[in-house]
Amino acid sequence: MKLTFLGAAQTTTGSMHLLEACGKRILLDCGLYQGHRKEAFERNRNLAVDPKTIDFVILSHAHIDHSGNLPQLVKKGFRGRVFARGQTIELCDVLLRDSCFLQNRDLEYVNKKRRAQGKALFEPLYEERDVDALMQLMTPIHRHVPTEIAPGITVTLFNAGHILGSALVQIDVTGGKGHHHRILFSGDLGQPNQPILQHYEYPEGADIVLIESTYADRLHPSAESVQDKLEMLINKVDRHNAKLLIPAFSVGRTQQIIYFLNRLHAAGKLPKIPIYIDSPLSRKATEIYARHESCYNEEALAVLREGKSPVMVEGMKFISTPQESMALNDQPGPMIIIAASGMCEGGRVVHHLKQIVTDPWNVILIVGFQAENTLGRRIVEERNPIRILGEELPLNARVETINALSAHADRDGLMDWYDRVGKRVKHAFAVHGEPEKVEAMRKLLVEHGAPDVRAPVPGQTFMFE
Ligand SMILES: [Zn+2]
Structure with missing residues (x-):
């Protein structure tokens, strides 16, 4: 048996590992590398495997850095099956189409410049018809049901508590x-006790563990009261007929914010205020979350028993067209706008920002990690004036942050999980982290008694008897 680390080795994106066993070649995830445009472009185009030689893919969850290169795999000749939980398949159907649309819009812009310079044009990485073909190959596996995908190879999926369907x-x-051999791949491990979804599980008995390292060297801030902070900010904008803008990722974070608003409403603490979810992708993802009650935790099920959906709240309206979105600019507050994208790098949130930053009564609430060189990061750092869509604007709006909502477990969460699943581990691999995080994870695994610990580099192969 052979394991080769192809992506998310010494980095966090482009998750892809190759397992060769019983005469089969199986990919664990097939994600897009996300980083500087030029490097990402090169890396994503040059698949590290020949798709025609791959028999199966097992997909941990729908995030693009785990699933986003699957359509290209199909475009280049992969014809096997892709196994994942049903919720992951539903989310992939919307996420991959959205990603395809954004990539090809970007590419048009690049090609326009190249055409003017007389250079050869780039082909799209994949097109919508490749996503269609991929969806035909996707095969659901139910949680906890051991499924023999080939003679001698059985796959079982458990909750990872990260996003809906994550395994x-x-x-x-x-x-x-x-x-x-029993191999256990953490995929992305969620933060314990997050809203809506069930906690990650502890499947035992693995001798080989692949563990993610995103936050192996840090602890998340203790659960500040997200609800209290939201209540305070909403009351503030309500009093001043102002706007509260929350940039949020469409899958996961948007539903969490809706959940907290729902809880405020149930407690009689939410003033009558319009709530706009301004992203077609967020609407689709929220509808998928609403359908899968079997994935809810106890608190979310208790909301259902009250006769309400935990991912809906009174006063909430989805905004479909760009025209409706622009119209919000002229509409007076008070209002709450939850808009994509989460790091303010593109999408509808940008034109809202441009409109609201100058008014001191408005509030921008940052609820997720903001990578370097993004508009979101410049907002968190309160750069003033702030450059938005090429224009320098005074940043007068109040900027607030909530740091308690990470989708990934921190050091203690990761090791709590490892201590229970790793009792029989012989080989542990630290993946999915920047080099210093992977190194932190390697040290932690040694401290926690793993006999053979590796932090593989891309392309590195390991053999097992
Ligand atoms: Zn993820």
Whole structure:
């Protein structure tokens, strides 16, 4: 048996690992690398495997850095099946189409310049018809149901508590000489006790563990009261007929914010205020969250028993067209706008920002990690004046942050998980992290008793008897 680390090795994106066992070649995830445009462009185009030689893919969850290169795999000749939980398949159907649209719009812009310079044009990475073809290959696996995908290879999926449908992937491999290995891949591990979704699980007995390292060297701030802060800010904008703008990722974070608004409403603490969810992708993702009650935790189920959906709130309206979105600019407050994208790098949130930054009564609430060189980061740093769509504007609006909503477990969460799943581990691999995080994870795994610990580099292969 052979394991090769192809992506998300010494970095956080482009998750892809190759397992070769029982004569089959199986990919764990097939994600897009996300980073500087030129580098990402090169890396994503040059798949590290020949798609025609791959028999199956097992997908941990729908995020683009785990699923986003699957359509290209299909475009270049992969014809096997892609196994994932049903919720992941539904989310991929909307996320991959959205990603395809954004990429190709970007590419048009690049090609326009190249055409003017007389240079050869770039082909799209994939097109919508490739997503259609991929969806035909996607095959649901139910949680906790061991599924033999080939003789000697059985896959079982467990909750990873990260986003809807996210899974821990357990693969049992039984070789010809009766050798048995149990591989456990964490995918992205969620933060314990997050709203809406069930907690991650602890499948036992693995001898090989692949563990993510995104936040291996840090602890999340203790659960500040998200609800109290939201209440305070909403009351403030309500009093001044102002606007509260929340940039949020469409999958996961948007539904969490809606959930907290729902709880404020139930407690009689939400003033009558319009709430606009301004992103077609957020609407689709929220509808998928609303359908999958079987993934809810106890608190979310209690909301259902009150006769309400935990991902809906009174006063909430989805904004569909760009015209409706622009019209919000002329509409007087008070109002809450939840808009994509989460790091303010594109999408509708940008024109809202441009309109609201200059008014001191408005509030911008940052609820997620903001990477360097993004508009979101410049807002968190309160750069004044602030450059938005090429224009320098005074940043007069109040900027607030909530840091308690990470989708990834921190150091203590990761090690709580490892201590329970890793009792029989012989080989542990730290993946999905920047080099210093992976190194922190490597040290933690050694401290926690793992006998053989590796932090693989891209392309590195390991053999197992
Ligand atoms: Zn993820």
